Amino acid sequence: MAEYLVEIKNERLSFFTPAGEVKALNDVSIHLKEGEVLGIVGESGSGKSVTAYSLMGLTAYPGKLIGGTLEFNGHHIEKMSEKEMRAIRGNEISIIFQDPMTSLNPVYTIGNQIEEVILLHTDKNKKQARARARELLELVGINEPDKRLKQYPHELSGGMRQRVMIAIALACEPKLLIADEPTTALDVTIQAQILELMMELKDKLGMAIIMITHDLGVVASMCEKIAVMYAGKIVEYGTTDDIFYRPRHQYTKGLIRSIPRLDTTEHEKLVPIEGTPVDMLNPPAGCPFAPRCEECMKICLSQMPPVTEFEGCHYTQCWLIQKEEYEAEGQKG
Amino acid sequence: MLKYIVKRLLLAIVTIWAVATITFFLMNLVPGGPFLSEKAISPQATAALEAKYGLDKPLLQRYMTYMSDALQGDFGDSLKQRGRTVMDIIAMKFPVSARLGGISVLVALIMGIPMGCIAALKRGKFLDSFISVVATCGIAVPSFVVCTLLMYFFGVKLRWFPTVGLTSWKHYIMPVMALSFYPTAYIMRLMRSSMLDVLGQDYMRTAKAKGLSGFVSLFKHALRNAILPVITYVGPMLAYTVTGSFVVEKIFTIPGLGGEFIKAINGRDYTLIMGTTIFLATLIIVMNVLVDIVYKLVDPRIKLK
Amino acid sequence: MKENPLSFQLKLKPEDFLPATKEEKESQVIMRESVSFWKDGVRRLAKNKVAMVSLFIIVLVMIFSFIVPSFYPYSYEEQIKGANNLKPMEYSAEEQAKIDAGEDVFPHILGTDKIGRDYAIRVMMGSRISLLVGLVATCIILVIGSAYGSIAAFFGGWVDLIMMRIVDIIYTIPDILLIVLLSFSLKSPLQQLVEVPGFGWLGVLGENLVSIFVVFALLYWVGMARMVRSQVLMLKESEYVTAARALGVSNGKIIRKHLLTNCIGTLIVTTTLQIPSSIFTESFLSFLGLGVAKPLPSLGSLASDAINGINTNPHLLFIPALLISLIILSFNLLGDGLRDAFDPKLKN
Numbered sequence: 001m002a003e004y005l006v007e008i009k010n011e012r013l014s015f016f017t018p019a020g021e022v023k024a025l026n027d028v029s030i031h032l033k034e035g036e037v038l039g040i041v042g043e044s045g046s047g048k049s050v051t052a053y054s055l056m057g058l059t060a061y062p063g064k065l066i067g068g069t070l071e072f073n074g075h076h077i078e079k080m081s082e083k084e085m086r087a088i089r090g091n092e093i094s095i096i097f098q099d100p101m102t103s104l105n106p107v108y109t110i111g112n113q114i115e116e117v118i119l120l121h122t123d124k125n126k127k128q129a130r131a132r133a134r135e136l137l138e139l140v141g142i143n144e145p146d147k148r149l150k151q152y153p154h155e156l157s158g159g160m161r162q163r164v165m166i167a168i169a170l171a172c173e174p175k176l177l178i179a180d181e182p183t184t185a186l187d188v189t190i191q192a193q194i195l196e197l198m199m200e201l202k203d204k205l206g207m208a209i210i211m212i213t214h215d216l217g218v219v220a221s222m223c224e225k226i227a228v229m230y231a232g233k234i235v236e237y238g239t240t241d242d243i244f245y246r247p248r249h250q251y252t253k254g255l256i257r258s259i260p261r262l263d264t265t266e267h268e269k270l271v272p273i274e275g276t277p278v279d280m281l282n283p284p285a286g287c288p289f290a291p292r293c294e295e296c297m298k299i300c301l302s303q304m305p306p307v308t309e310f311e312g313c314h315y316t317q318c319w320l321i322q323k324e325e326y327e328a329e330g331q332k333g
Numbered sequence: 334m335l336k337y338i339v340k341r342l343l344l345a346i347v348t349i350w351a352v353a354t355i356t357f358f359l360m361n362l363v364p365g366g367p368f369l370s371e372k373a374i375s376p377q378a379t380a381a382l383e384a385k386y387g388l389d390k391p392l393l394q395r396y397m398t399y400m401s402d403a404l405q406g407d408f409g410d411s412l413k414q415r416g417r418t419v420m421d422i423i424a425m426k427f428p429v430s431a432r433l434g435g436i437s438v439l440v441a442l443i444m445g446i447p448m449g450c451i452a453a454l455k456r457g458k459f460l461d462s463f464i465s466v467v468a469t470c471g472i473a474v475p476s477f478v479v480c481t482l483l484m485y486f487f488g489v490k491l492r493w494f495p496t497v498g499l500t501s502w503k504h505y506i507m508p509v510m511a512l513s514f515y516p517t518a519y520i521m522r523l524m525r526s527s528m529l530d531v532l533g534q535d536y537m538r539t540a541k542a543k544g545l546s547g548f549v550s551l552f553k554h555a556l557r558n559a560i561l562p563v564i565t566y567v568g569p570m571l572a573y574t575v576t577g578s579f580v581v582e583k584i585f586t587i588p589g590l591g592g593e594f595i596k597a598i599n600g601r602d603y604t605l606i607m608g609t610t611i612f613l614a615t616l617i618i619v620m621n622v623l624v625d626i627v628y629k630l631v632d633p634r635i636k637l638k
Numbered sequence: 639m640k641e642n643p644l645s646f647q648l649k650l651k652p653e654d655f656l657p658a659t660k661e662e663k664e665s666q667v668i669m670r671e672s673v674s675f676w677k678d679g680v681r682r683l684a685k686n687k688v689a690m691v692s693l694f695i696i697v698l699v700m701i702f703s704f705i706v707p708s709f710y711p712y713s714y715e716e717q718i719k720g721a722n723n724l725k726p727m728e729y730s731a732e733e734q735a736k737i738d739a740g741e742d743v744f745p746h747i748l749g750t751d752k753i754g755r756d757y758a759i760r761v762m763m764g765s766r767i768s769l770l771v772g773l774v775a776t777c778i779i780l781v782i783g784s785a786y787g788s789i790a791a792f793f794g795g796w797v798d799l800i801m802m803r804i805v806d807i808i809y810t811i812p813d814i815l816l817i818v819l820l821s822f823s824l825k826s827p828l829q830q831l832v833e834v835p836g837f838g839w840l841g842v843l844g845e846n847l848v849s850i851f852v853v854f855a856l857l858y859w860v861g862m863a864r865m866v867r868s869q870v871l872m873l874k875e876s877e878y879v880t881a882a883r884a885l886g887v888s889n890g891k892i893i894r895k896h897l898l899t900n901c902i903g904t905l906i907v908t909t910t911l912q913i914p915s916s917i918f919t920e921s922f923l924s925f926l927g928l929g930v931a932k933p934l935p936s937l938g939s940l941a942s943d944a945i946n947g948i949n950t951n952p953h954l955l956f957i958p959a960l961l962i963s964l965i966i967l968s969f970n971l972l973g974d975g976l977r978d979a980f981d982p983k984l985k986n
Contacts, residue, residue, distance in 0.1 A: 058541060089544035097542075102535040106634055107557050116553075117543040152633040168543065290658070299654035301662055323655045330652075348807045355816065362823040469974075473967035475918055477925040477941060478959040485948055485955070580925060584945070595926065598819065610819070 004071075005175060005208050006032040006055065011068035013047075013054055022280045024050045024063065026232040032225075034175065037202065037209045039219030039240075041255065042229035045277055048212045051229075052178045055210075056093050057085040073175055091121040094169035098181040100161035104153040110137075110164050111149030114171060121172045136167040141197060159190035163197070170201065177202075178210045183218065195222060216259050220244060225313065228252050231278050231288035238314035248308075248316040250293045287319065295320055334629075341625070345618045352614040353403070353607065357396055360598070360606050367412040367601045386412060388603075399607065408611070409604040413597075419608035422593065427612070429499060430582070430589035434574040437509050441516035441570065446563060448517075449524020450556070453532060464521060471518025480511040480584040497586045508581050516570045520563055528559040561632055568624040572617045675899060682979040689975025692968040699965055703766035711744040712756035714763040715933045723951060724750040748957060752947065760935045761957055767936040768962060771847065772917035772969075775854035779916075780909050782855060783862025790863070791870035802867070805860045817853050817923065824849035847934075850920055858916070865908055869901050903980035910973035914966040921962050937962040 013025040025047050032038045040048040053059055055070055055077060070077035073092060077085070097103040104113060114133040118124055124132060130149070137145035140163040153161055162182060169177055179198065183191035199222060202209055211223055219226050219240070226243045228236040228251065236249040247253045254273040275292035278284060284291065290300035297319055305319040367388075368379045383389045386409075387398060402409065408419040452464040487507060488496035494507050531537065532555060540550035579591040590609060597605040629635045683689055712718070721730035726749045733743045748757040790801040828848055873879060873896065882892050924938030937958040944954035 056542060058538065086544045086546060089542055091544055095542045097535060097539065099535060103539045105536040105540070105554050105558070107632055108554075116545070120544055154634045165539075168539075296658045297655050298658050298662070301658055319655070326652075326655070344803075344806065351807055352816070356819060359819050359823040362827060469970065470963075470967060473914065473970055474963045475921050475925075475938075475966070477922065477938070478963055481941065481945060481948070481955055481959060485952055489949060580922065583926070606819070 003033070004031040005034045005036075005073055006030065006210075007069075007071040008051070008055070009069045009071075011051070011054065011070060012066050013050060013059065013063060014066055016062045016064060017281075020281050023283060024232050024280065025054070028068070028229075028232070028234055030227060030234070030237075032176075032208055032210065035202075035206050035208055036225065037211060037223045039211045039213065039223035039226040040229060041213060041216060041219055041226060043214055043277060045231075045280065046229040047232040048229050049180050050232075052095070052180060052210055052212055055176075056089055056095060056178065057082070058089075058095075087121075090117045090169075090174075091172045092174055093176045093178065094172070094174040095178040095180060096162070096165050096169050096182045099185045100158055100165050101185065103165055104161055106153055109150055109152055110156070114149075114164070114168050117168055117171045132171070133167070136171055137164070139170070139201070140164070140167045142167075158186050159193065162186060162190075162194055166194075166197065166201070170205065173205060174207055176208045176210065178212070180212045181214070182211075184213075184215075191218075198222070216255055228255070231280065231283065233288065233317065235289065235318070236314075236316040238310075239312060242310070242312065242314040246310075246314070248310070248314075248321060249289075249318045250295055250320065251289045252316075287317070297323070338622070338626075341622045345615075345622065348618055349611060349614055353400070353611050354396075356607060356610045357399065358392075360601070360603060361392055367603060386410075386604075403607075403611065408608040411602055411605045413600045413602040413605070419604050422605060423590065423608060423612055426588060426590040426593045429587065430575065430578050430591060433499070433505070433508055433512065433581075433587065433589065434571070434578060436505065437512035437574050438516070438567070438570060440509055440513040441520055442563075442567075444513070445517045445520025446524050446560070449521045450528050450551075450559070452521065452525040453528030453559075454551075456529065461525075465525065468518045468521040468525070471514060472522065474514070476511060476515060477580045477584065479514045480507075480581055483507045483511055484584060499585075499587045499589075504585075508585050508587060511581050511584075512574055512578060516573060519570075520566065523562050523566055524559065527562045528555065531555045531559040534558070557631065561628065564624060564628050564631060568617075568621040571620045571624075575613060575617065679903075679980040683975055686975040686978065688971050689979075692971040692975065695964065695968040696972065699765055699961075699968075700769065703762050703769055707759060707762050707766065710759050710762070712746075712759045714755065714760050714935060716756070717754045718750065718756065719754065721746070721750045721754040723752050723947075725951075726953065730754075749951075749953065751943070751954060752951075757954065757957070760940060761937075761961065764935040764937040764940045764958055765961060765965065767847070767934060768917050768920060768938070768965065771850060771920040771936070772913040772965075775851055775858070775916040775920070776909055776912045778851060778855045779859045779862050779912055780905075783859035784866045784905070786859065787863035787866030788870050791867040791874065798867075802864075805863055808857065808860045809864075816857060817919070820849065820853045820856070824852055850923060854916060854919075858912075858919075862908060862912070865904070866901075869904055870897070873897050873900055903977075906980055907973055907977040910969060910976055914969035914973070917962065917966055917969070937965075 008028060008030040011025050011028045012023070015022040015024055028047070028051055030038065030040075030051065040051065042048045050059070050063065054063075054065060055072060057077060057080070059065065065078055068078070072088075075084075075088065080088075104110075111130065111133055114136060115126070115129040118129040118132050119126070122129075133149060134145045137148055142148050142160060142163050148156070148160075148164075153164075156164065166182075177198075182198070183194050186194060195218060198209065209222075211219060213219060223240055225237070225239055227234045228243065228249065230251050236243065236247065236252045238246075243252060244256065247256055251273070254271070257271040258273060260270060273292060278288045278291070284301065286299070286301045286303050287293070287305055290296045293300065300319050303319075305317045305322060307315055307317050308321045308325075309315045368382050380389070387395060390398075399409075411417050411419055411422055414422065448464050448468075452461045452468075455461045484496055484507065487493045495501075495504050496507070498504055499508070537550060537554060540554045545554075575591075578587075578589055579595060581587065582589045582592040583595070590613070593605070594609045594613075596602075597609060707714070718730065718733075720732050724730060724746050726747060727745050728749060729737060729743060729745070737743050746756050746758065748761060751757055751760065786801065786805075790798045876896075879892060879896050882896055887895075920936065921938030921941075924936040925942045927939070927942065940958040941955055941962075944951065944958070948955055
């Protein structure tokens with residue numbers, strides 16, 4: 001048994017568009033133990049969804065894995081054929097998508113769509129599959145499951161549909177659940193309910209979760225570890241405490257500054273991060289965050305900073321850390 | 334559902350009434366009458382004939398008489414083909430047109446849907462470009478052009494198929510090709526774009542994430558959604574094949590209802606014009622209602638109001 | 639520890655850690671230039687080779703049908719003696735004699751028809767009629783359809799309900815059936831109308847041509863009306879219009895900046911695609927003998943006339959048949975190109 005359930009090492013993935021190669025992932029490494037919850041945080045286009053999708057072999061055309069290894073539960077994802085991948089998808093790894101309104105097929109009943117995945121991956125017959133579907137709906141907290149099974153997606157509310165998506169994802173008791181911004185498209189009150197449900201189910205079923213979000217509030221309450229992504233790179237990685245109390249990268253600091261807080265006594269202003277993300281078609285030579293960074297230095301613009309590791313699993317990539325060390329060395333020397 | 338059908342039927346009746354009324358007054362605007370062209374008949378005989386069919390009465394009275402008769406199912410006798418009722422003629426000619434039209438619709442669906450799917454699945458590849466070019470050219474060629482080209486090459490030059498009449502299966506090939514040409518091309522285009530749209534939908538990603546094979550996600554999840562626009566098109570397509578057969582019937586000398594209609598107009602056969610118009614209009618409207626109901630069965634989101 | 643291992647590896651210098659200037663930071667941000675909607679659309683259209691070729695063909699056909707006939711040596715109704723059924727580039731005996739005598743005789747590029755009319759000029763006139771019908775009928779449809787549709791959408795309520803019911807009814811009427819009937823029955827009232835002073839210009843166009851226009855005006859505007867109505871309704875309720883209104887933007891500016899820009903793309907595309915369908919219908923009618931009056935040719939009637947001589951003179955059939963297909967194809971492809979370029983909803 002390997003140490004980790006998921007181990008992604010130096011993954012590089014590019015989209016080959018007519019306009020040129022877009023380096024969506026550049027040297028991304030992630031590892032996750034069984035039953036752990038990892039949050040991947042970043043703004044749109046930072047590569048967080050691409051990372052998760054590549055783990056399921058769902059990379060959309062014209063994306064292509066060009067380097068690195070992806071290990072899941074003893075499988076080498078990057079070497080597996082489409083047919084082998086199909087046996088894993090929906091079975092050992094499941095995913096919940098962002099928009100429950102469009103993620104269910106409008107012309108089939110809820111029951112049909114849940115049973116489909118059960119029939120595909122287990123030996124259950126139709127009747128057993130229906131019973132299991134009913135059980136799943138109860139599990140995700142949907143009332144009147146018998147009635148719901150016969151209903152069509154458009155007859156259900158958004159929160160209800162996301163519960164159905166979770167039921168589909170959990171149908172075969174996966175080892176890993178990927179949640180791709182599962183609450184972004186929902187009302188705030190529903191968001192909390194769905195997150196609570198997910199944590200509850202995690203404790204009950206003991207699966208690992210990769211939580212993809214741009215909402216730091218979500219990861220703070222749910223995740224044990226957090227990876228902060230920017231422009232296809234993990235700029236900082238650590239436990240939730242590391243990220244929230246000892247952030248080392250300027251981007252992480254910026255993200256934290258931009259969340260509203262209730263515990264401040266003074267009228268602090270929220271500080272947004274100025275500027276826009278880099279154009280991934282023409283990535284800069286240096287740190288991708290440099291043009292938006294308040295502490296930007298000359299070297300930041302020309303060279304990519306090296307990885308600096310701290311205690312535990314905490315690491316970051318920032319020249320400011322190098323500067324501190326350099327100055328400390330200088331004083332010593 | 335029932336309420337919807339009742340509502341649609343009411344609308345259909347209004348439409349048919351409108352068509353009948355417009356047709357009645359329009360055809361009476363056309364100069365000449367059914368018996369004027371027959372030189373052999375004396376003026377007295379013409380007058381007698383007109384009196385017999387009530388053509389000497391004022392227009393409005395004739396309209397009222399016709400409508401009340403028609404309501405009771407009596408569409409009268411043909412004015413030109415003596416001794417035959419309008420219903421007889423329709424009953425004799427319509428099956429010919431219907432068979433031809435039905436086969437053409439089937440051919441269009443059987444050819445158009447798979448080709449459109451293939452084009453969408455092979456997006457950007459050679460096969461896609463090829464099918465798209467064929468479809469684009471196909472909808473640009475009027476039916477009479479298709480007919481005449483087919484006739485010239487296969488009928489006159491190569492002598493593969495007979496060019497006149499509709500007596501054996503060989504006779505059907507060219508008219509069906511001509512009649513299904515446009516709808517096939519149209520369905521190919523429709524199917525391609527709707528399939529492309531569906532393939533990009535989130536639920537297709539869900540299907541893949543469930544571990545379904547490409548085959549199952551295509552047939553179960555994509556096709557049923559992608560086919561919806563095609564169903565909507567079946568209504569107009571039926572209208573097209575019914576009326577498009579005017580040209581085909583003329584060129585291939587097929588004894589169908591389309592040819593009969595043109596003949597009736599040329600001969601001012603008032604009752605036959607009315608009968609055919611009402612019949613075809615009813616047919617198309619009923620077909621449209623049926624298509625709507627089928628649509629509802631395929632797409633649960635549609636609420637028939 | 640003599641040397642800093644870091645500086646050894648990466649050769650760091652203290653000046654590397656100086657703050658970067660604003661200019662240096664900005665030089666890293668490559669912004670794509672922003673272009674206006676129209677500029678962007680035209681640029682994309684110009685890039686679309688298929689659409690540009692189609693446009694070129696349409697312009698070419700227009701030159702040949704509207705300009706060339708005015709200085710062409712033959713006229714479409716002139717019957718040249720002894721020049722019946724000439725094959726392309728052939729001369730009649732009389733013309734051959736003239737040529738032998740050293741005179742210049744303009745060749746019959748496409749031959750002549752069975753009563754000795756130069757076919758090239760007839761085809762040119764035929765495409766003139768077809769294009770004219772396509773353009774004029776489309777204008778009629780555009781005007782009636784958009785007026786009707788926007789009125790229905792603007793007033794809403796029961797006005798909208800009744801107006802749309804009427805549209806529904808017209809929509810379900812089998813069109814070809816009514817067109818055939820209409821073009822038949824309108825002929826004589828129009829002929830009488832031509833006699834009335836002030837309406838003589840109708841005669842110049844020909845009763846049939848006018849009746850075709852009437853048919854289009856009566857039947858084909860419904861599709862356009864539906865489209866315009868749904869567009870206006872959608873835009874009326876769209877959030878950016880509400881937002882603009884909330885910001886105090888004037889009605890005039892909302893209409894100019896939001897409604898028109900968003901509607902006009904769709905309108906242009908629908909109109910362009912309506913042209914070939916009008917041409918299509920006209921050729922169909924002419925083929926059935928219900929189109930333009932003789933001796934004026936249209937592409938449909940030329941094809942229809944040539945059908946009887948299909949064995950001896952197939953080119954008389956093929957030329958108008960292929961030309962009409964080419965015209966319709968070009969308009970369709972141009973319409974597709976315009977849609978790709980100007981319909982913002984289909985952008986990307």
